[in-house]
Amino acid sequence: MEDPCNRTGQLAVTHxxxxxxNAAVRVVTQxxxxxxxxxxxxxxxxxxxxxxxxxxxxxxxHARFNGHAGSVSIVLDFxxxxxxxxxxxxxxxxxxxxxxxxxxxx
Numbered sequence: 001m002e003d004p005c006n007r008t009g010q011l012a013v014t015h016x017x018x019x020x021x022n023a024a025v026r027v028v029t030q031x032x033x034x035x036x037x038x039x040x041x042x043x044x045x046x047x048x049x050x051x052x053x054x055x056x057x058x059x060x061x062h063a064r065f066n067g068h069a070g071s072v073s074i075v076l077d078f079x080x081x082x083x084x085x086x087x088x089x090x091x092x093x094x095x096x097x098x099x100x101x102x103x104x105x106x
Contacts, residue, residue, distance in 0.1 A: 023093040030084040031106040035076045038087055038106060039063050042074040045102045069094050074102075 031038060039058065046053045046065040053065035053072065064073045072091035079086055087106060089099035 025091055025093050025096045025099065027089040027096070027099045027103050029087050029103050029106060030079070030082065031087050032084055033106060035060055035078065035085055038076060038085060039074070041105060042102065045105065046072055046074075046098070051098060067095070072099060 033041075039060070039062075042063045042065075043055065043058070044050050046063075046067075047055050051067070053067040055063065056066045056071065057064040061076045062074060064071055070092040072089060072095050075088040075090065077086040077088075078084075087103065089103055091099055
């Protein structure tokens, strides 16, 4: 069976229980956008001008945002074979809706 996030426009969501009661959530998709464009969208969506998260760290391949309830990380991995970028949004269960909405913009 094909991995649901191997094609552009589809996403996969995984939940991993944590000891503090909040599940860690990972939302993954593939995008045809370049890495810098994806990070730029993430900065606008999650950052101070968007959802109001503070930008904690960023590079060409990732961005991390701190909010009042936790943090969200955007991690990129360029897939040479498919010429697409795998995009992972990682955070707590309470941020899942925002992460899904961001991923859908890609």
